[in-house]
Amino acid sequence: xxxxxxxxxxxxxxxxxxxxxxxxxxxxxxxxxxxxxxxxxxxxxxxxxxxxxxxxxxxxxxxxxxxxxxxxxxxxxxxxxxxxxxxxxxxxxxxxxxxxxxxxxxxxxxxxxxxxxxxxxxxxxxxxxxxxxxxxxxxxxxxxxxxxxxxxxxxxxxxxxxxxxxxxxxxxxxxxxxxxxxxxxxxxxxxxxxxxxxxxxxxxxxxxxxxxxxxxxxxxxxxxxxxxxxxxxxxxxxxxxxxxxxxxxxxxxxxxxxxxxxxxxxxxxxxxxxxxxxxxxxxxxxxxxxxxxxxxxxxxxxxxxxxxxxxxxxxxxxxxxxxxxxxxxxxxxxxxxxxxxxxxxxxxxxxxxxxxxxxxxxxxxxxxxxxxxxxxxxxxxxxxxxxxxxxxxxxxxxxxxxxxxxxxxxxx
Ligand SMILES: Cc1cc2nc3c(=O)[nH]c(=O)nc-3n(C[C@H](O)[C@H](O)[C@H](O)COP(=O)(O)OP(=O)(O)OC[C@H]3O[C@@H](n4cnc5c(N)ncnc54)[C@H](O)[C@@H]3O)c2cc1C
Numbered sequence: 001x002x003x004x005x006x007x008x009x010x011x012x013x014x015x016x017x018x019x020x021x022x023x024x025x026x027x028x029x030x031x032x033x034x035x036x037x038x039x040x041x042x043x044x045x046x047x048x049x050x051x052x053x054x055x056x057x058x059x060x061x062x063x064x065x066x067x068x069x070x071x072x073x074x075x076x077x078x079x080x081x082x083x084x085x086x087x088x089x090x091x092x093x094x095x096x097x098x099x100x101x102x103x104x105x106x107x108x109x110x111x112x113x114x115x116x117x118x119x120x121x122x123x124x125x126x127x128x129x130x131x132x133x134x135x136x137x138x139x140x141x142x143x144x145x146x147x148x149x150x151x152x153x154x155x156x157x158x159x160x161x162x163x164x165x166x167x168x169x170x171x172x173x174x175x176x177x178x179x180x181x182x183x184x185x186x187x188x189x190x191x192x193x194x195x196x197x198x199x200x201x202x203x204x205x206x207x208x209x210x211x212x213x214x215x216x217x218x219x220x221x222x223x224x225x226x227x228x229x230x231x232x233x234x235x236x237x238x239x240x241x242x243x244x245x246x247x248x249x250x251x252x253x254x255x256x257x258x259x260x261x262x263x264x265x266x267x268x269x270x271x272x273x274x275x276x277x278x279x280x281x282x283x284x285x286x287x288x289x290x291x292x293x294x295x296x297x298x299x300x301x302x303x304x305x306x307x308x309x310x311x312x313x314x315x316x317x318x319x320x321x322x323x324x325x326x327x328x329x330x331x332x333x334x335x336x337x338x339x340x341x342x343x344x345x346x347x348x349x350x351x352x353x354x355x356x357x358x359x360x361x362x363x364x365x366x367x368x369x370x371x372x373x374x375x376x377x378x379x380x381x382x383x384x385x386x387x388x389x390x391x392x393x394x395x396x397x398x399x400x401x402x403x404x405x406x407x408x409x410x411x412x
Pocket of ligand 1 (some may be wrong): 007008009010011012013034035036039042043045046047076077078079102103104105106127128158254256261262285288289290297299300301302331332333341
């Protein structure tokens with residue numbers, strides 16, 4: 001019996017395991033998936049929790065219900081990957097493999113940010129985990145006015161558009177409460193132009209931020225959170241005062257990657273950006289946030305990669321070379337208020353452009369344009385996630401970017 005072990009039953013790991021189970025004979029291939037718990041969190045929904053638009057318990061489902069029959073699902077903490085001996089050690093056991101897929105994602109590491117733990121849960125909150133999002137929801141509800149700063153500590157971090165969505169929704173939220181004039185909203189980001197390297201997309205988003213009276217600091221890499229002075233300080237000396245700090249702390253790969261000597265020095269795994277194989281490992285693929293490839297750490301990326309990895313791994317099993325197919329494709333909605341959103345679709349070489357998605361010229365979604373239909377897409381994505389993507393079903397959408405219909409300028 002040949003063995004495939006998948007580390008992490010998150011967005012990428014679950015989809016790949018389910019796809020492989022459909023494709024491989026049960027008699028010849030054993031598939032094991034390991035995760036530390038049975039709680040699969042729909043992470044995009046965490047954005048809505050601080051604004052009372054969603055409760056945390058609606059976002060959590062049992063992983064078991066999304067892992068196909070015929071897959072061995074183990075709940076245990078992964079301690080070490082012995083890549084020399086093709087073996088994974090967990091707290092309670094050991095698992096040998098012929099092929100390994102690593103989908104251990106990334107975690108928040110607020111302890112890496114100087115001064116942050118002094119304010120964590122008091123005046124500084126995040127919305128990136130169920131616990132922190134719920135705590136931030138209480139802090140938002142009791143905020144009586146002042147300076148709210150949304151600060152991204154450093155690159156890389158998962159879902160690069162989430163801080164923009166947060167500050168846009170904060171504008172909507174305080175307007176609804178009739179107290180927008182009492183709140184100063186500020187976004188600080190390490191990106192040079194508010195978003196990743198997207199000149200056109202950044203211009204569109206910066207214009208939207210201006211129209212909402214949101215101020216912006218770019219190239220802001222966090223040096224320190226200062227509890228006494230109630231400010232955040234960047235390495236270049238910029239100081240921003242806050243009353244309520246919403247922060248995306250350092251994002252790091254899981255400890256197991258570092259302890260197994262598999263990271264690139266920045267806690268992420270060196271990965272071929274086109275084949276998605278771990279560099280220097282002939283029988284290991286890496287999916288999602290755990291990689292060091294230069295595209296967004298995003299669920300859409302993990303879904304597209306899951307298709308490519310399944311294709312390449314099945315090819316290798318059948319004696320073919322892995323194909324350099326992945327192009328960095330990522331697709332993200334950007335909520336601009338309750339009821340409206342933008343959409344971006346891009347890859348390593350093509351920045352977000354204007355046009356329609358997914359059917360060129362038709363849509364129904366609009367790229368780099370704020371529409372109600374995009375908002376419907378953002379909400380509808382949750383259904384797609386649980387019912388189509390995680391179970392590893394075919395979406396009939398290509399995992400790579402479709403350039404047809406993309407335009408340098410918006411329609412007049
Ligand atoms: C607030 C927020 C909003 C987001 N919005 C969007 C969005 O709108 N669109 C989008 O595309 N993406 C979005 N994302 C990003 C998206 O959720 C992630 O990029 C995606 O889930 C990554 O998938 P993954 O499989 O790499 O990791 P994950 O889904 O995080 O899974 C990693 C798994 O590994 C397990 N694991 C890790 N280490 C161990 C260990 N040592 N032992 C056992 N198990 C372990 C974890 O328990 C986890 O289940 C958002 C994220 C956040 C936080």
